[in-house]
Amino acid sequence: MCILSNVIKYMNFPTNIFKAYDIRGLYGIEVTEELAYRLGRAFAEFMKKDQRKDDLTLVVCQDMRASSDPLKAELIRGLNKQGIDILDIGLASTPTFYFGVAKYAYDGGIQVTASHNPGQYNGFKMVRPCAGPISGESGIMEIRDMVEKNEFPKIERQGTVSVKDGIIEDEVTYALSQVDITKIKPMKVVVDNANGMGALVMDELFKYLPCELDKMYFELDGNFPNHDANPIIEENNRDIQKRVKEISADIGIALDGDSDRIFFIDNEGKTVEPSIVRGILAQIYLRQYPGGAVGYDVRPGKITEDMILDAGGRPFLTRVGHSLIKEKSKEEGAIFSGESSGHFFIKADFGFFEMPAVVVLQFLKEISESGKTVREFIAPLMKYAHSGEINFEVPDKRAVLDRLHKKYREYITQEFDGLSFDLGNYWFNVRASNTDDVVRLNLEAMSEDVVKERVKEISDIISV
Numbered sequence: 001m002c003i004l005s006n007v008i009k010y011m012n013f014p015t016n017i018f019k020a021y022d023i024r025g026l027y028g029i030e031v032t033e034e035l036a037y038r039l040g041r042a043f044a045e046f047m048k049k050d051q052r053k054d055d056l057t058l059v060v061c062q063d064m065r066a067s068s069d070p071l072k073a074e075l076i077r078g079l080n081k082q083g084i085d086i087l088d089i090g091l092a093s094t095p096t097f098y099f100g101v102a103k104y105a106y107d108g109g110i111q112v113t114a115s116h117n118p119g120q121y122n123g124f125k126m127v128r129p130c131a132g133p134i135s136g137e138s139g140i141m142e143i144r145d146m147v148e149k150n151e152f153p154k155i156e157r158q159g160t161v162s163v164k165d166g167i168i169e170d171e172v173t174y175a176l177s178q179v180d181i182t183k184i185k186p187m188k189v190v191v192d193n194a195n196g197m198g199a200l201v202m203d204e205l206f207k208y209l210p211c212e213l214d215k216m217y218f219e220l221d222g223n224f225p226n227h228d229a230n231p232i233i234e235e236n237n238r239d240i241q242k243r244v245k246e247i248s249a250d251i252g253i254a255l256d257g258d259s260d261r262i263f264f265i266d267n268e269g270k271t272v273e274p275s276i277v278r279g280i281l282a283q284i285y286l287r288q289y290p291g292g293a294v295g296y297d298v299r300p301g302k303i304t305e306d307m308i309l310d311a312g313g314r315p316f317l318t319r320v321g322h323s324l325i326k327e328k329s330k331e332e333g334a335i336f337s338g339e340s341s342g343h344f345f346i347k348a349d350f351g352f353f354e355m356p357a358v359v360v361l362q363f364l365k366e367i368s369e370s371g372k373t374v375r376e377f378i379a380p381l382m383k384y385a386h387s388g389e390i391n392f393e394v395p396d397k398r399a400v401l402d403r404l405h406k407k408y409r410e411y412i413t414q415e416f417d418g419l420s421f422d423l424g425n426y427w428f429n430v431r432a433s434n435t436d437d438v439v440r441l442n443l444e445a446m447s448e449d450v451v452k453e454r455v456k457e458i459s460d461i462i463s464v
Helices: 002-011 033-051 068-081 094-103 136-149 167-178 198-208 234-246 274-288 302-310 322-332 356-370 374-381 397-407 448-462
Strands: 023-026 057-062 085-091 109-112 121-127 161-163 188-192 212-216 251-255 262-265 293-297 314-318 336-338 344-348 351-354 390-393 412-414 419-422 426-432 438-445
Touching: 033 057, 033 068, 033 109, 033 121, 033 136, 057 068, 057 094, 068 085, 068 109, 068 121, 085 094, 094 109, 094 121, 094 167, 094 198, 094 351, 121 136, 136 322, 167 198, 167 356, 188 198, 188 234, 198 212, 198 251, 198 356, 212 234, 234 251, 234 262, 251 356, 262 274, 262 356, 274 293, 274 302, 274 336, 274 344, 274 356, 274 374, 293 302, 293 322, 302 314, 314 322, 322 336, 322 344, 322 351, 344 356, 356 374, 390 448, 397 419, 397 426, 397 438, 397 448, 426 448, 438 448
Parallel strands: 057 085, 057 109, 085 161, 188 212, 188 251, 293 314, 293 336
Antiparallel strands: 023 121, 109 121, 251 262, 336 344, 344 351, 390 438, 412 419, 419 426, 426 438
8 A cells, every 4th residue: 555655646646747947836735844955965966066065055935825834844854864054034025035034144945835836826036146046957957856666875974953133134134225315316116026025125115215014915814815926917006006006106126926027107107118217227337337238128128128228238138047047147247137027136245136225215215316217217218119928828839939930930039038120110929838839929019009910910820
């Protein structure tokens, strides 16, 4: 009976939860305490090999989901079993996790979180020293195979567990050291934390600012009772948009579940395009580092490129995905990079990763010094019309890309992440999902009419 049980468990191993950037699945079905224990052992052995040493101290933390505590306990047990010493920093956002690993020069770490996914999900994010990413192309699939095989060397020494407090305070102190907050004018700021982990940092940060903070959904609740913690979906921003207008706020800030993505709402209650935010931040850092390299992903966001060039910077394209952008940015020596989904990556002496506290301060200072409202500031930058991301379920992803390649061959601008095309008054990218029978279309143009016309044309080709 025991042998049969093990065979069934092996046959049902959830390979699908090991994704391009993290591990994520349904708690109790795909992500279990047994899997967390195995993952701890596998990650320990992977990191020993990766760092070429056995004496490692790794940071561990968790988000606010009810399932995160038991998963973290088993994760630590597995890591300790393989002789790894653990620094437990408790409840932490993903940027706090990155900061804790990088700032204090630990050997890497693993966080229990499912980011913006609904409450029934959980998972794990893993990093190397300096919060360097571990992606599907640089370790996750190797770790998956080790977890599935479940064969690990016996280690005589058991690892230890210690607790470190004060990481959030240190993170905010660092953010404050990067921006002259005396230039930030008094503002009324609405922050929607979506019951996620960003509340801890935002609470601490705004203690030092001359701003009136209007809190929305700051209670940590992994069931996300108010709305999904994913601000890239406009429906999830309705509450903060309404609140900004209700109280005549100067600006709104929306964070996702683990706080590594940030969106801004202007004083008229409209979401600011991430490509515009990215361009503003790029220009801020180019004033500090003239001629620097700035990265952005292949999804259309032409205003970013315009603003980098206007500021004398060197723009470069990256594939979609925070891990891939970080890896490419390291190669290019980037001073700043940003993703269309609201990930903004700040260069520090100790790493290159998301720092929403720094982003908030930089944005507030820039608006303050302009003497304009957010809407007045961004209005000249709202040059292009956008389709948003449109998903198509298709029977053959490769065939779709082949049809587009044939139709628009002479207009191709890149082929390393889907296909991108530039036809003068409109430009677009089509990418295939890594896991589903889905292709994603993102299109920009000089006008809304062109967007509508060309989205229909391309949709017809995709949907043949």
